[in-house]
Amino acid sequence: MNLFRILVTFASAVLLPWVCTAVFAVWAGIREPWTPLAAGILMDALYYTPAVSRAPLGVISGGVATLVLFWVRSRLRSGIMD
Amino acid sequence: MKTIFSTKRNALLTSGRVSWGAYALLVAVLVALVRLVAPATFITWVTPVTHGSRALTSWGEGVVSSFEDRARLERDVRELEQENAVLVLQVNELESRVSTLTNLQGIVRGSVPLHKATVLLRPPESPYDVLVLDQGSNAGITVGMMASTLVTASSSARVVVPIGTVASVTSTAARVVLFTSPRVKTSVWVGNTHVPLTLVGSGESWWASAPRSASIVVGDSVRAPGEGAPLGVVARIDSDPSSPSMGVWVTPLVNSLSIVDVYLQDAGSLFRDSVSCVAGGTL
Numbered sequence: 001m002n003l004f005r006i007l008v009t010f011a012s013a014v015l016l017p018w019v020c021t022a023v024f025a026v027w028a029g030i031r032e033p034w035t036p037l038a039a040g041i042l043m044d045a046l047y048y049t050p051a052v053s054r055a056p057l058g059v060i061s062g063g064v065a066t067l068v069l070f071w072v073r074s075r076l077r078s079g080i081m082d
Numbered sequence: 083m084k085t086i087f088s089t090k091r092n093a094l095l096t097s098g099r100v101s102w103g104a105y106a107l108l109v110a111v112l113v114a115l116v117r118l119v120a121p122a123t124f125i126t127w128v129t130p131v132t133h134g135s136r137a138l139t140s141w142g143e144g145v146v147s148s149f150e151d152r153a154r155l156e157r158d159v160r161e162l163e164q165e166n167a168v169l170v171l172q173v174n175e176l177e178s179r180v181s182t183l184t185n186l187q188g189i190v191r192g193s194v195p196l197h198k199a200t201v202l203l204r205p206p207e208s209p210y211d212v213l214v215l216d217q218g219s220n221a222g223i224t225v226g227m228m229a230s231t232l233v234t235a236s237s238s239a240r241v242v243v244p245i246g247t248v249a250s251v252t253s254t255a256a257r258v259v260l261f262t263s264p265r266v267k268t269s270v271w272v273g274n275t276h277v278p279l280t281l282v283g284s285g286e287s288w289w290a291s292a293p294r295s296a297s298i299v300v301g302d303s304v305r306a307p308g309e310g311a312p313l314g315v316v317a318r319i320d321s322d323p324s325s326p327s328m329g330v331w332v333t334p335l336v337n338s339l340s341i342v343d344v345y346l347q348d349a350g351s352l353f354r355d356s357v358s359c360v361a362g363g364t365l
Contacts, residue, residue: 032103
């Protein structure tokens with residue numbers, strides 16, 4: 001199931017609007033917190049060009065989401081997540 | 083003895099096995115490295131995926147349209163075929179007129195090579211206002227070229243509308259930054275009185291500041307410098323009596339979500355100088 005969530009997130013990076021990818025990344029990140037960062041790196045690999053933005057926003061927002069998800073997991077009892 | 087560290091309660095190391103998320107991160111990093119080290123290979127990998135995506139989209143549209151009235155669709159096709167035949171005749175007549183006038187005036191028009199490219203990736207999949215094209219330097223595309231698309235302006239005319247400028251090129255792909263991108267400034271002419279304005283992209287439209295005395299009204303056409311190709315129309319004017327300036331909102335003629343084919347050509351230094359970054363400098 002976790003792998004399915006990650007595959008859906010990666011597929012949406014090409015097939016669906018970026019907002020859907022962001023939602024799927026958080027959805028997958030609940031179980032696999034590295035997924036938002038991975039999705040952000042993938043999005044920037046596909047679309048980023050320095051002429052549009054100085055900073056790679058996908059990597060930054062994905063990294064922030066990953067940190068938040070790890071923090072949330074650390075605050076919860078491990079028995080709930082696993 | 084009290085346990086100080088336990089992997090079972092550590093957020094970063096949830097268990098002994100490597101998670102699927104870590105594998106996904108590894109794959110994403112590898113993809114990013116391929117783009118950095120071998121961009122042409124990267125586009126070669128991405129192209130089949132995007133073509134598959136387009137085929138899937140077309141199939142979905144076909145399924146949706148199959149529920150529509152078949153008779154009405156057939157009637158529309160017949161009308162379009164008749165319209166197309168009339169247009170072909172009109173184009174032939176116009177071409178012969180241009181040829182005759184050119185010969186009479188002794189004008190020799192230098193032909194600028196025009197390159198056609200297909201859009202691989204576009205908004206809204208792209209979070210940036212960027213189009214990724216399937217043609218690159220191997221096809222003669224260079225940084226700074228003007229990207230245009232064809233738009234049906236009325237039942238009998240299609241106009242070429244500039245949409246952006248080529249920001250980066252690899253051997254097999256190019257990235258076009260749209261004029262509507264928030265970091266792009268574009269110099270334009272507005273209305274019949276040719277009021278000069280500098281548009282700043284805001285994602286789906288443009289914004290510009292103009293003096294209150296400028297004769298700009300809603301509905302005025304906005305044209306690019308050079309040959310004056312149409313870019314959009316003035317959609318809204320925010321005028322405050324206490325301010326010496328007014329805000330002008332311009333809607334583009336092209337919806338970036340529906341661009342399929344793009345035409346690229348070197349539009350000259352006048353065009354390149356008219357497009358710049360908000361922070362200064364050229365794109």
